[in-house]
Amino acid sequence: AQSVAQPEDQVNVAEGNPLTVKCTYSVSGNPYLFWYVQYPNRGLQFLLKYITGDNLVKGSYGFEAEFNKSQTSFHLKKPSALVSDSALYFCAVRDVRSKSTFGDGTTLTVKP
Amino acid sequence: DGGITQSPKYLFRKEGQNVTLSCEQNLNHDAMYWYRQDPGQGLRLIYYSQIVNDFQKGDIAEGYSVSREKKESFPLTVTSAQKNPTAFYLCASRGWEGGPIAGELFFGEGSRLTVL
Numbered sequence: 001a002q003s004v005a006q007p008e009d010q011v012n013v014a015e016g017n018p019l020t021v022k023c024t025y026s027v028s029g030n031p032y033l034f035w036y037v038q039y040p041n042r043g044l045q046f047l048l049k050y051i052t053g054d055n056l057v058k059g060s061y062g063f064e065a066e067f068n069k070s071q072t073s074f075h076l077k078k079p080s081a082l083v084s085d086s087a088l089y090f091c092a093v094r095d096v097r098s099k100s101t102f103g104d105g106t107t108l109t110v111k112p
Numbered sequence: 113d114g115g116i117t118q119s120p121k122y123l124f125r126k127e128g129q130n131v132t133l134s135c136e137q138n139l140n141h142d143a144m145y146w147y148r149q150d151p152g153q154g155l156r157l158i159y160y161s162q163i164v165n166d167f168q169k170g171d172i173a174e175g176y177s178v179s180r181e182k183k184e185s186f187p188l189t190v191t192s193a194q195k196n197p198t199a200f201y202l203c204a205s206r207g208w209e210g211g212p213i214a215g216e217l218f219f220g221e222g223s224r225l226t227v228l
Contacts, residue, residue, distance in 0.1 A: 104154040
């Protein structure tokens, strides 16, 4: 069975500092990895994905993620955080049968 | 604009009543999904459908039912058999991108169900 772990419930950073939101996964076969963001009482929005190719993936709003096969990780990063980045972030993994498994989410708070 | 529309946004239900949540998409996507979100937990899959007139149970299907009579529509019924139905419900769809991989999910804005 596939699984996703987001080891931090909460991440706090100061505006302008780099941010990292961690994600590790377990899946048989090649992983298809995704990051989504959710603002309060809203649906999830897609940020970026890794399917194949370069290990560094660039996405929306200046976010990027690095796929590390040996560490089975797919950490979300941004060089300079904004207050407006404060939200709930979900990592997800898919298998070829089309089902997605989500982590429990990490709340990112960026303080001015 | 293309997207997914969920209704109602907020719904209150008395115990013992069935309720139906609407999900409509105009993205021409084949696959559609229903997730349940509880505080502090990730999304849990209730049901999914990869094609019209076909659907499969997800991880927490008990107490729920769905239909997929049209490509655009995937309604979810929360039945009285669901013991703890108060939650935030999210509908999503995914397009076909030339193979059984790759497609990200597009989500609606969610429906918040409260049982009184």
